[in-house]
Amino acid sequence: MKRRHFLQVASVGTYATLVVPSAMFSKSSKPKVMTVNGCIDKKQMGVTLPHEHIVVDFIGAAQIDTSVYNLEEMYETALPLLMKLKEFGCTTFIDCTPNYLGRSPLLLQQLSDATGLHIVTNTGYYGAVDHKYLPEHVKTETPQELANRWIKEWEEGVDGTNIRPGFMKLSVGNGPISDLQRKIIEAGALTHKATGLTIAVHTGGNGAVLEELNIIEQQGVHPSAFVWIHAQNEEDTAIHLELARKGAWVEFDGLFPFNYQLSEQKKQEYLNYLQMMKREKCLHRTLLSQDSGWYDANKPQGGRFLPFHLIFQDFLPLLRKEGFTKKEVNLLLKENPYQAFAVRKRLKT
């Protein structure tokens, strides 16, 4: 296991500097996934958790200051749990903590270097929870101006580093969604058209997802560029099927190990979702994750940091017992995450 001191972080990230996005994603080569250490292909990506968090910070956009974080402590807390995850065969970890909520690209890069896990970070803004995590400029800027900020992060790196985002993490609350949330989604579609980055949106219930997809499609972007984060928030399962049939990615990602274990009830709930998607021939549009981790920057020692490996230890055996084949499990954990997150433009024809 390699170990670097955080005082040396300015010198790391050499892989990322070698990558030129426009040249890298030429039509002749297969689409790649962008990690904090540069791009990887499908085979390198392997078994992937598409929605987890190392750090979170709920203080709000007005007060957040990631420069005061105790990166050493965050690193020491996360490292053993990521090593444990790797033991279970996971090779890629998609970190869904956005800007203004604790995004820490250098920490992710250090953890990737130490564990050998591929880790992906993001660009974009989080509009749910009464806009608490939105910077002031969202109110005055146009969707294109917001998109320009995210496109710049793709081209140059995030937070003054040369670490590139691998997707957009956006967010809206329950439907009907607010004007600012609509603006963010439109900015996401504009960014996709310029960069090919996937638009992953934390989404509340009550039909919010239909409003999102409408905005994205109006901009000429194909639903396959859209990941519906927290699809389990929507009670109407007809909407899950409708979105999958349109080509969008339906992500059931709350297999959260409450009290450090997966409850029987939770496992059954997720089994039901996956059985429904399988029965309706929508498994090829389905993503699965835990939304676990959560070193809380405002709690002593980060509060309760939850493990990442329980999906492999406690849920996959149940899936196999219930008749999911190796091929179907690979679809959920390898093929689908690659297809969802590989960077390329997906436009409506």
Ligand SMILES: [Zn+2]
């Ligand atoms: Zn999350």
